[in-house]
Each structure stands twice: as structure tokens, then as C-alpha cells.
Amino acid sequence: MTAPQIIENILQALVAGVLVGSLYGLMCVGLALIFGVMRVINFAHGDFMMLGMYAAYYIFTALGIHVLFGNGFGPYVAAVLAGPLLFVVGYGIHRALISQVTGTRTLGLDGEGHYAQLVLTLGIALILQNGALIAFGSMPVSIRTPLSISAWELGPFWGDFVSVFINKSRGIAALISGVVIAGIALVITHSRLGKALRASADNPVAATYMGIDVDRAHRVAFGLGVAITAVAGGLLATTYPFHPFVGLEYVIVMYAGVVLGGMGSIMGAFWGGMTIGLVQQMSTLVLPTQLQNTAIFVMFLLIVFLRPQGFFGRVVERT
Amino acid sequence: MRQDRSLLAILVFAVVYAALSLTVTNSYYQLMMTLVLVWATMGLSWNLLSGYTGLVSFGHAAFFGLGAYTVALAQNYFGLSPWISIPIAAVLGGIAGLVVGLPTFRLRGHYFALAMLAYPLALLYVFEWLGYQEVSLPMERVHPAAYMQFSDGRIYTFIALVILVLVMLVTRRVERSRFGLALMAIKQNEAAADAAGIDTLGWKLRAIALSGMIAGGIGGFYAVVLLVVTPIAVFGMLVSAQALTVAMFGGVGTVWGPVIGALILIPVSETLHAELGAWVPGIQGVIYGCAIIAVMIAAPEGLFWTLRDRFFKRAPAAAAEAPPPSPENVVAWSAQRPRRTVGDEVILDVKGLSKSFGGLKAVQDVSFQVRKGMILGIIGPNGAGKTTVFNLLNGFLVPDTGEVLLNGRNIVGRKPHQLCAMGMGRTFQIMRPFQRMTVADNVLVGAFVKAATDEEARRLAADAIRRVGLADHADEIAGGLATRQLRLMEIARALAGQPEILLLDETLAGLGHGEVDDVIAVIRRLADEGTTIVIIEHTMQAMVRLVDHFLVLDHGAVLVDGEPEAVTRDPQVVEAYLGKKWGAYAHN
Incomplete structure (x- = not known):
């Protein structure tokens, strides 16, 4: 390989990493919101994302979005619309099920109810996966857009040797992801709702005394978290085919991202997801593709050992 | 005896299960009866680490998978019989446990759980990449029994039953020994366990090694039963999830929990799969999911504990308070402080102790001495650094500068459990x-x-x-x-x-008036019996009646060091507690 080729490969992997990383980051933000506010490990989160993918798919094909906005931009509109829909789903599931084993009800239980939460969310994951199998079938589908097979070219640099291609579909998805993240950041830091969420996360008991309805804050956080991840799923669906069990592949990535960013740090989770996207894509330069995921986990373990509180987390421990 | 009864219960269970399995002739049901035992064992393996220490592992598939591949590859490459390779798999599982545990035990809570998730998944892709997508155990036609191959499926059930009973006995033994007590102490409060002299890392490593051995062994047996090993089947998320589901469903931290969980969940899921799976693919998962959700909402701590709490609840401790010990003694102590004689022998000598957290100087240049048999009171307003001093003394924190001499030996840098052993x-x-x-x-x-x-x-x-x-x-x-x-x-x-020296951190907090006197009486008695005591409190009232000597801290530094009478009249102390105005007042 010549030097320009190597440079081109590196740049291309870097760009691919940033593009896929911004979607991973968005997923992670959704999970971090739930985890940060509620401290609940939600195993079904990947499956909520899967629901978001199917929601975007059916909004696009069945609701006539493709007629209204065309095949080019329709998928992105559909992906964004999947958000509010999944918010309702998440809010409802929290109210009906999750709230039974979380929040103020579980303080006296062994391990503060964590055991029940784990099994409960595993149960929800099973229902969502298999329910989707019944409803949508096992064939992988994808949301087709002509943009996913065209690209913007950057360059050429260094004479004619090096140029970088940005897939249009992924580029747009990354842009939308950035806008959504900025919006979330604004809501969290500047709105009354954001204040209630942060207070509930920081100290649920004190928040209750301040007149904040902590259980409601949990419901909203759960709904929002699911909605954000669903949008990420919808965006991902424009370039990757999906099936009812796709959630399992991403839930690990999401948790790794959240831990890397520092549990409880919402913006940290975005950078955690971005890191994973970058490592995944860059590792293809030196490792066989099968070991891509091993590279992610090894890096994950290394970072966790070296900096257990994550990039943006704080260590809080009292005796 | 309770002990004999629980042993009997295990034996009765084994005999009934064996008798039941004898009557089963359908090979599918025979397999199911074996799998129930496999997952019960796997659940017990998970329980041994996570149930007792409270460190939830999402990664037990790592040990299970290594065991399964050990057996499969050993037979393929070396012609090794599972009778030999299953024990080897167990040993490898135990070693893997140590290798995983040593770095991962630095993490706590959710971090530990999620880090554990990474191990089996990393291994999964490695085994795929190595080309072991599907490894089957070769048929041995000449001496099938020597290779653990039987045409009668019931024999597998018996072998599994023997393994399970062994693991149950081991678990039961652990639960009742200092091993189990140490693990349970870690679960409640790792720091407190450490301070109580428990070598927390050592016990956790023993737990994960034993847990890994069980998982490795049963993983190897699983390979023998199914005859085919694939990365997803043995390293996949579902293996770890299955282990923790049976344990949590049945009840965590008990021998019977995982067994009950497996006895119910495995047949239900297998039957649903067989009966409904062909009819509407996926319906079995939906029903199974609904079932475990319903049970977890009804019994969030698992079936075993919920049933036990409901039906076998021990009569609650007689609600009536025991009468306070001899009131006249209490009155005597609180009325006037009899002079206590304290020897000259210094057993704790603290020199120039300092500790900062970032920019915050929590403890600055604190020095004091504790003589044998003395009761030293450390007081100061909230945030004065009192608890930090204790944390420095018992090894939770390492001071930035300074020395702590216990009976003349510098103890800076020693671990809490070592210090506990030193007194x-x-x-x-x-x-x-x-x-x-x-x-x-x-x-x-x-x-x-x-x-x-x-x-x-x-x-x-x-x-x-x-x-x-x-x-x-x-x-x-x-x-x-x-x-x-x-x-x-x-x-x-x-x-x-x-202990030679006892550090009491706000022992009087949250007690009513009469109760304070009561506890003070106990502390004084301990001191009279020869235990040296250092007690932290932020209210001075009760302390005046208790201590021989005061150390007043404010903003991390020693404000005053002296006799109770002098300290209560010291204007600086009054100022720190009540503000400038009163300080000036006391001065006049």
C-alpha cells in the first residue's frame, strides 16, 4: 500500500467512525437519561430501539410520508416522528410495569430492588422481541433511500491521491442526531422539566421534599430516553437492515457508551457512544472484521479499569 | 436441629427427582429434566458470587463457554474423555474467575455488572474468529460410556443430579461458614466489612474462583449433553441472563432459590417452545416474558424469600423494649463524672496528619495522642473533618502527609482489614x-x-x-x-x-435522651474494662459527661486539645459552635 492510500484509509475510517459514532452517541444519550435519573438497568432498551426502527419503517411506508416528503427525506422525517410515538410507549410501560419495582417503592428491598428490575426488564425484552417476531416476521427489512448509495466527496487532497467520501444518508443522519442532542441539552439545562429531572437524579428524597413528583419525573425520563433511542434507531435503519432481535446487538454498545461517558452524565454518554463508533471503525484498519466487537470490549474494559468513573463522571462515595 | 433438616431436604429432593426421572422414557423430556439441573447448577454458580456478595455479574457465560469449549476441543484434538476434561474445565473456569476478578473487583455496583458483560462477548467473537463456529463432539462407538455417551438419556439426568447435589452441599457449607458470612458482610457494606477485619478482595476472589469452577464444569457437561458447541449458545447474552434469571426468580442468596427458579422456568419455557413455538413463532417468548414479569411484580425478592416471609415468618422480636439497665447506675454516671485514672502509655500517636481532596483541605496537620484506657472525644461542627480523621486512622484513606503510630508502629498505608487485625x-x-x-x-x-x-x-x-x-x-x-x-x-x-482501640463514629446520633445515657453507660463500662475509645460527636452536651479528653476540630485543623472543663470554657470553641458574638461573651 502506498502512503496516500494508507492516509486515505485512515481518513475514511475516521469519517465512518464519526458518522456511526454520532448515532451510537444518540442511542447512549437515551439510555443515559434513563440510567442517570432512575439508576435502573434496562435490558429492554435495545428492543425499544428495535420498535423505533419498525415505527419509522411503518410511518414511512404506511402513513404516506414517502409520498409527502419523497424517498429522499421521507425516511428522516419518519425517524424523527418515531420519537413521540415511542415516548408514549415508554411512558406507558413505565407507568404499568417499571414503576412497580423502582422509585420510592423499593427502598426496603434487598439490593434496593435491583434484582427485580433486571428480571422485569429482561421479561419486557422477551415480550418485545417475540411480539415483534409475531407482528413483523423474521425477515430483515430496511428503509430504502436513494441517498444511502450516494456520497459527497471531500478532496481530492495531496494532488489527486487522497479523497474522502461521506455517505449522504449517514451524513444527514449524523446532522439530525447533532440537532436532537443539542435540543436535549437545552431542555436538561434550561427548562423546568430538566431541573426536575436533575433534582430527582441527584437526590430523590430531597426532590420529593421540594415538591417534585419524583415518580412522574421517572416516567418522563423513561419516555424521553426511549424516544431518543428510537430516533437513533430510525436513523440507523436508513443504512442498516434490521430484524426483531436487532436490539441485542446494540444494547451492549449502548451500555458500554454510557459507562465510558460516566454513568449519570448525559453528554458524557454521547462522547462514549462516539468513542465506540470510532474504535469500531478504526479497528478495521488493523484487525479482521470479526474482531471489531472484541476490540470494542477490550477498549471498554481498559478504559473502565483506568478511569472507572468514565470520561465525565464523578466519584461519590461516603462511609 | 435446623442443620440436619436442611440436609435432609436436599437428600429428599434428590431422591424424588431421581425417582421421577426414572419414570420418564420420552427422550425429549429426559433432556429437559437434565437441562433443569444444568441451569439450576448454573444459577447456583451465579448465586455463589452475585447472590452472596451482591456484585451482580452479567458475564457468567464466560466461564460456562470456556468450560464447554474445553470439553469439546479436548475430545476433538486430544481424544480426551469428558470424564477427565470436565474437571479440567472446572479448573480452567476457576482460573478464569481469578483472572477476571482481579481487575474487575476494583469496580463497584453497576460498573462491575456492566464490565462483566464484556468478557463473554469479547470471547464470543474470538471463538468465531478462530473458526469454532460449530464444534461437535465425535461419536465414540467402541467405548461410549468411557466418553460419557449413553443411549439412555436418564443417565445424563443422574450425572447432572450428582453435580447439582454436590454444588448444593458446597453452597450450603459456604453459607454457614465464615466464607459465607464474609460475603454477606461485603454485600451489606463493603467498607464496614473491611473495617471489621474481613479481607474483602481475598474473599471475593475465592467466591469468583469457586463460582467460575462450577460454571466451567457445568458448561463442559452441557457440551456433552447437547453434543454441539457454538459461540452464541455458550458465550451468548442468554446464558448469563438464564443464570441470573433462575436465581433471581427463585430467590437470591439461598441454596434453594436457583433450584426453585430452574424447576419452574426451564420446563415452562421448553414446553411453551415445543407446544406453541411451531404454531406461532415467538408466542412462547411473549407468554414466558409475561409470566416472569407477573412473578417479579408479585414477588420482587424471588419466590423463596417471598414465600418464606409469608408463611414461615418468625415471630417478630418482642416489641417491648427491654428495661434499661440499672437506672441508678445511669443516674450516677450522668450526675457527676467520677475521675477516671488513665495510664501514661501512649497507644495511638498521630503526627501531622493531612489530607486534601482536590482543593479542599479536609484535614490539616492534625496531631494528637491517645493513652491506654482513655476515652477521647473528637468534636467539631459538621464538615470539620472528623470522619475523615477516622478514615485516615483505619486505612480507608491514605494521608497525604503525616504518621500514625499504633503501639509505636507506623501504620500508614496498611489496608483496613489488616489494621482491624492489629487492633x-x-x-x-x-x-x-x-x-x-x-x-x-x-x-x-x-x-x-x-x-x-x-x-x-x-x-x-x-x-x-x-x-x-x-x-x-x-x-x-x-x-x-x-x-x-x-x-x-x-x-x-x-x-x-x-480491638485495643475502638473508633466510634457518632454513636449517640439519633438517640433519645434516656437512650443516650444508656449507651454512654455501656461505653464507659468498656473503657473501665480496658478498651481505649475514640468517639466522634458533633454535640458537646453528652460528650462532656463521657470523655476524659477533648480534641476540637474546625475546618480540618485542631482548634483545641484539652480537658473537658477547659474546652467547654474555651472562647475559640464557643465561637466555632455559636458564632463570634457568644465567643466574645464567653471571653468576658
């Missing part, structure tokens, strides 16, 4: 009793550090309970005690380790 006992501001254990067992945890045998530990614990006046409550469950009794129990736990 530094302590209690905590936030009480963390082991709710489901009796007072006697709670105290026993602290006794092991100085006891060579279980017998001796029991004796030391009983002695400590008597010294704090809780003898009448020894067999009560800690969850039913009042605050005063819990405080005394914590003191007893620290005492059981035979």
Missing part, C-alpha cells in the same frame, strides 16, 4: 446491620478476624454481645431492633474483633 476497631455513622441475620450472626462477622476456629469466633461474639448488654436479644433478627439496640450491636461487632 483498630470502628463503627460507622450510617448503620448497616445485616437485616436478615440474627444479632449473634451480625456480631460473629466481626469476630473472625481474631478467631482461629468457628468455635472461638462464636465465643468471642457471645462475649461481645454480653458486654454491651444485648444478651437477651442475641437470637433476634437485626431487622426488628430499635436504634439504640442497633448502635449497641454495631459496638459489639467491633468489640468482637478484640
Whole structure:
């Protein structure tokens, strides 16, 4: 390989990493919101994302979005619309099920109810996966857009040797992801709702005394978290085919991202997801593709050992 | 005897299960009966680490998968029989446990759980990449039995039953030994366990090694039963999930939980799969999911504990408070402080201790001496650095500068459990009793550090309970005690380790007026019996009646060091507590 080729490969992997990383980051933000506010490990989160993918798919094909906005931009509109829909789903599931084993009800239980939460969310994951199998079938589908097979070219640099291609579909998805993240950041830091969420996360008991309805804050956080991840799923669906069990592949990535960013740090989770996207894509330069995921986990373990509180987390421990 | 009864229960279970499996001739049901035992064993493996220590592992598939591949590859490449390779798989599983545990135990809570997730998944892709997408165990036609191959499926059930019963006996043994008590103490409060003299890392490593051995062994057996090993089937998320589901469903931290969980869940899921799976693919998962959700909402701590709490609840401890010990004594102590004589021998010498957290100077150049038999009171407003001083003394924190000499030896840098063994006992501001254990067992945890045998530990614990006046409550469950009794129990736990010097962190906090006198009486008695005591408190009132010497801290530094009478009149102290105006007033 010549030097320009190597440079081109590196740049291309870097760009691919940033593009896929911004979607991973968005997923992670959704999970971090739930985890940060509620401290609940939600195993079904990947499956909520899967629901978001199917929601975007059916909004696009069945609701006539493709007629209204065309095949080019329709998928992105559909992906964004999947958000509010999944918010309702998440809010409802929290109210009906999750709230039974979380929040103020579980303080006296062994391990503060964590055991029940784990099994409960595993149960929800099973229902969502298999329910989707019944409803949508096992064939992988994808949301087709002509943009996913065209690209913007950057360059050429260094004479004619090096140029970088940005897939249009992924580029747009990354842009939308950035806008959504900025919006979330604004809501969290500047709105009354954001204040209630942060207070509930920081100290649920004190928040209750301040007149904040902590259980409601949990419901909203759960709904929002699911909605954000669903949008990420919808965006991902424009370039990757999906099936009812796709959630399992991403839930690990999401948790790794959240831990890397520092549990409880919402913006940290975005950078955690971005890191994973970058490592995944860059590792293809030196490792066989099968070991891509091993590279992610090894890096994950290394970072966790070296900096257990994550990039943006704080260590809080009292005796 | 309760002990014999639980042993009997295991034997009865084994006999009934064996008899039942004899009647099953359908090979599909035979396989199911074997799988129930496999997952029960796997659940017990998970339980041994996560159930007792509370460190939830999402990664037990790593050990299971290594075991399965060990057996499959050993037979393919070396012609090794599973009779030999399953024990090898168990040993490898145990080694893997140590390798995983050593770095991962640095993490706590959710971080530990999620880090564990990474191990099996990393291995999964490695085995795929190595080209072991599907490894089958070759048929041995000449000596099938020598290779654990039987045409009668019931024999597998028997082997699995033997393994399960062995693992149940091991678990039961662990639960009742100091091993189990140490793990349960870690689960309640790792820091407190450390301070009670428990080598937390050492016990956790033993737990994960044993847990890994069981998982590796049963993984190897699983390979034999199914005859084919694939990365997804043995390293996949579902293996770890299955282990924790059966354990959590049945009940965590008990021998029977995972067994009950597997007995119910495996047949239900297999039957649903067989009966409905072909009809509408996926419906079995939906029903199974609904079932476990319903049970977890009804019994969030698992079936075993919920049923036990409902049907076998022990009569709650007699609600009536025991009469306070001899009121005339209490009055005498609180009325006038009899002069106590304290020797000259310095047992704790603190020199120039400092500790900063970032920019915050929590403790600055603190020096003081504690003489044998003395009661030293450390007081100061909130945030004065009192608890930080204790954390520096018992090894939770390492000072930035300064020395701590215990009987002349510098102890800076030593671990909490080592310091406990050297005679530094302590209690905590936030009480963390082991709710489901009796007072006697709670105290026993602290006794092991100085006891060579279980017998001796029991004796030391009983002695400590008597010294704090809780003898009448020894067999009560800690969850039913009042605050005063819990405080005394914590003191007893620290005492059981035979400390030379006892650090008490806000032992009087949250007690009513009469209760304070009561606890003070106990502390004085301990001092009279020769235990040196350092006690933290932020109110001066009660302390004046208790201590021989005061150390007043403010903003991390020593404000005054002196006799109680002098300290209470010191204008600086009054100022720190009440503000400038009163300080000036006291001065005049």
C-alpha cells in the first residue's frame, strides 16, 4: 500500500467512525437519561430501539410520508416522528410495569430492588422481541433511500491521491442526531422539566421534599430516553437492515457508551457512544472484521479499569 | 436441629427427582429434566458470587463457554474423555474467575455488572474468529460410556443430579461458614466489612474462583449433553441472563432459590417452545416474558424469600423494649463524672496528619495522642473533618502527609482489614446491620478476624454481645431492633474483633435522651474494662459527661486539645459552635 492510500484509509475510517459514532452517541444519550435519573438497568432498551426502527419503517411506508416528503427525506422525517410515538410507549410501560419495582417503592428491598428490575426488564425484552417476531416476521427489512448509495466527496487532497467520501444518508443522519442532542441539552439545562429531572437524579428524597413528583419525573425520563433511542434507531435503519432481535446487538454498545461517558452524565454518554463508533471503525484498519466487537470490549474494559468513573463522571462515595 | 433438616431436604429432593426421572422414557423430556439441573447448577454458580456478595455479574457465560469449549476441543484434538476434561474445565473456569476478578473487583455496583458483560462477548467473537463456529463432539462407538455417551438419556439426568447435589452441599457449607458470612458482610457494606477485619478482595476472589469452577464444569457437561458447541449458545447474552434469571426468580442468596427458579422456568419455557413455538413463532417468548414479569411484580425478592416471609415468618422480636439497665447506675454516671485514672502509655500517636481532596483541605496537620484506657472525644461542627480523621486512622484513606503510630508502629498505608487485625476497631455513622441475620450472626462477622476456629469466633461474639448488654436479644433478627439496640450491636461487632482501640463514629446520633445515657453507660463500662475509645460527636452536651479528653476540630485543623472543663470554657470553641458574638461573651 502506498502512503496516500494508507492516509486515505485512515481518513475514511475516521469519517465512518464519526458518522456511526454520532448515532451510537444518540442511542447512549437515551439510555443515559434513563440510567442517570432512575439508576435502573434496562435490558429492554435495545428492543425499544428495535420498535423505533419498525415505527419509522411503518410511518414511512404506511402513513404516506414517502409520498409527502419523497424517498429522499421521507425516511428522516419518519425517524424523527418515531420519537413521540415511542415516548408514549415508554411512558406507558413505565407507568404499568417499571414503576412497580423502582422509585420510592423499593427502598426496603434487598439490593434496593435491583434484582427485580433486571428480571422485569429482561421479561419486557422477551415480550418485545417475540411480539415483534409475531407482528413483523423474521425477515430483515430496511428503509430504502436513494441517498444511502450516494456520497459527497471531500478532496481530492495531496494532488489527486487522497479523497474522502461521506455517505449522504449517514451524513444527514449524523446532522439530525447533532440537532436532537443539542435540543436535549437545552431542555436538561434550561427548562423546568430538566431541573426536575436533575433534582430527582441527584437526590430523590430531597426532590420529593421540594415538591417534585419524583415518580412522574421517572416516567418522563423513561419516555424521553426511549424516544431518543428510537430516533437513533430510525436513523440507523436508513443504512442498516434490521430484524426483531436487532436490539441485542446494540444494547451492549449502548451500555458500554454510557459507562465510558460516566454513568449519570448525559453528554458524557454521547462522547462514549462516539468513542465506540470510532474504535469500531478504526479497528478495521488493523484487525479482521470479526474482531471489531472484541476490540470494542477490550477498549471498554481498559478504559473502565483506568478511569472507572468514565470520561465525565464523578466519584461519590461516603462511609 | 435446623442443620440436619436442611440436609435432609436436599437428600429428599434428590431422591424424588431421581425417582421421577426414572419414570420418564420420552427422550425429549429426559433432556429437559437434565437441562433443569444444568441451569439450576448454573444459577447456583451465579448465586455463589452475585447472590452472596451482591456484585451482580452479567458475564457468567464466560466461564460456562470456556468450560464447554474445553470439553469439546479436548475430545476433538486430544481424544480426551469428558470424564477427565470436565474437571479440567472446572479448573480452567476457576482460573478464569481469578483472572477476571482481579481487575474487575476494583469496580463497584453497576460498573462491575456492566464490565462483566464484556468478557463473554469479547470471547464470543474470538471463538468465531478462530473458526469454532460449530464444534461437535465425535461419536465414540467402541467405548461410549468411557466418553460419557449413553443411549439412555436418564443417565445424563443422574450425572447432572450428582453435580447439582454436590454444588448444593458446597453452597450450603459456604453459607454457614465464615466464607459465607464474609460475603454477606461485603454485600451489606463493603467498607464496614473491611473495617471489621474481613479481607474483602481475598474473599471475593475465592467466591469468583469457586463460582467460575462450577460454571466451567457445568458448561463442559452441557457440551456433552447437547453434543454441539457454538459461540452464541455458550458465550451468548442468554446464558448469563438464564443464570441470573433462575436465581433471581427463585430467590437470591439461598441454596434453594436457583433450584426453585430452574424447576419452574426451564420446563415452562421448553414446553411453551415445543407446544406453541411451531404454531406461532415467538408466542412462547411473549407468554414466558409475561409470566416472569407477573412473578417479579408479585414477588420482587424471588419466590423463596417471598414465600418464606409469608408463611414461615418468625415471630417478630418482642416489641417491648427491654428495661434499661440499672437506672441508678445511669443516674450516677450522668450526675457527676467520677475521675477516671488513665495510664501514661501512649497507644495511638498521630503526627501531622493531612489530607486534601482536590482543593479542599479536609484535614490539616492534625496531631494528637491517645493513652491506654482513655476515652477521647473528637468534636467539631459538621464538615470539620472528623470522619475523615477516622478514615485516615483505619486505612480507608491514605494521608497525604503525616504518621500514625499504633503501639509505636507506623501504620500508614496498611489496608483496613489488616489494621482491624492489629487492633483498630470502628463503627460507622450510617448503620448497616445485616437485616436478615440474627444479632449473634451480625456480631460473629466481626469476630473472625481474631478467631482461629468457628468455635472461638462464636465465643468471642457471645462475649461481645454480653458486654454491651444485648444478651437477651442475641437470637433476634437485626431487622426488628430499635436504634439504640442497633448502635449497641454495631459496638459489639467491633468489640468482637478484640480491638485495643475502638473508633466510634457518632454513636449517640439519633438517640433519645434516656437512650443516650444508656449507651454512654455501656461505653464507659468498656473503657473501665480496658478498651481505649475514640468517639466522634458533633454535640458537646453528652460528650462532656463521657470523655476524659477533648480534641476540637474546625475546618480540618485542631482548634483545641484539652480537658473537658477547659474546652467547654474555651472562647475559640464557643465561637466555632455559636458564632463570634457568644465567643466574645464567653471571653468576658
